[in-house]
Amino acid sequence: MIQPPYLTKISWRSDNERPARFPFNLPVLKDPNFEVDFIKPVTVLIGENGSGKSTILEAIAANVGFAAQGGSRNHNYARDDNEPAKQLANQLRFSWRKRVSRGFFFRAESFFNFASFLETEAVDVGDVAYAPYGGKSLKERSHGEAFLTFFAERPNYEAIYVLDEPEAALSPQRQLILMEIIHKLAIIGNAQVIMATHSPLLSAMPFAELLSLEGGVIRERSYNTTEHYKLYSRFIEAPGTLFRHMFQDDT
Numbered sequence: 001m002i003q004p005p006y007l008t009k010i011s012w013r014s015d016n017e018r019p020a021r022f023p024f025n026l027p028v029l030k031d032p033n034f035e036v037d038f039i040k041p042v043t044v045l046i047g048e049n050g051s052g053k054s055t056i057l058e059a060i061a062a063n064v065g066f067a068a069q070g071g072s073r074n075h076n077y078a079r080d081d082n083e084p085a086k087q088l089a090n091q092l093r094f095s096w097r098k099r100v101s102r103g104f105f106f107r108a109e110s111f112f113n114f115a116s117f118l119e120t121e122a123v124d125v126g127d128v129a130y131a132p133y134g135g136k137s138l139k140e141r142s143h144g145e146a147f148l149t150f151f152a153e154r155p156n157y158e159a160i161y162v163l164d165e166p167e168a169a170l171s172p173q174r175q176l177i178l179m180e181i182i183h184k185l186a187i188i189g190n191a192q193v194i195m196a197t198h199s200p201l202l203s204a205m206p207f208a209e210l211l212s213l214e215g216g217v218i219r220e221r222s223y224n225t226t227e228h229y230k231l232y233s234r235f236i237e238a239p240g241t242l243f244r245h246m247f248q249d250d251t
Helices: 053-064 083-091 108-133 143-152 172-188 227-237 239-247
Strands: 007-012 035-037 042-047 092-096 103-107 159-164 191-196 209-214 217-220
Touching: 007 053, 042 053, 042 172, 053 083, 053 092, 053 103, 053 159, 053 191, 083 092, 103 108, 143 172, 172 191, 227 239
Parallel strands: 042 191, 042 209, 103 159, 159 191
Antiparallel strands: 007 035, 007 092, 209 217
């Protein structure tokens, strides 16, 4: 049986000239040699806002067949109008060891729509619609509880999960629980997980490949060399010094 990662690389399909508009004008996508290698079952992308993390995830989701707003192939409940993601996906070559179609594209801001979709299904089929999600509506839980329940109840099958900043729905303690779930899904199980995050906890997963988008380049990093780690370390070790530097009166 083939083990994850199933998606092993994305790169430009050809040397043809690409549009100058978004998302092709992002620094990381201006590189004619742009490519991302996935060498472990879990890959974490970090970088500043606007660096291209979410754009790369959207292109992967489009290639798998997930809705750009979030969901699975069976839950394209939202109007899929993210044309830039589709255009980017069409320009990229996706190298699969084994193509998988099961999985989910998670976006914190649209997970409520998925919960609404399940409630609509339940009108027709009853509570069986909630069976894979703990037996009750996800709306009867907090955002974070619903998210963790969804992933904790995933069957152990070949799948790819694309997570865009899941920490937006989770407290620090629950981010650690998510880390345990990801370990179960991808390291013990048969899933591939690709995640973009700003979380210093999630980016520290010891079993993950950590890729940093910086200066228009993608670099593999060890956790303690990342700007995330350096900034949080400065804050934890000497918050007063950091604040004095930030708020000093220059007048």
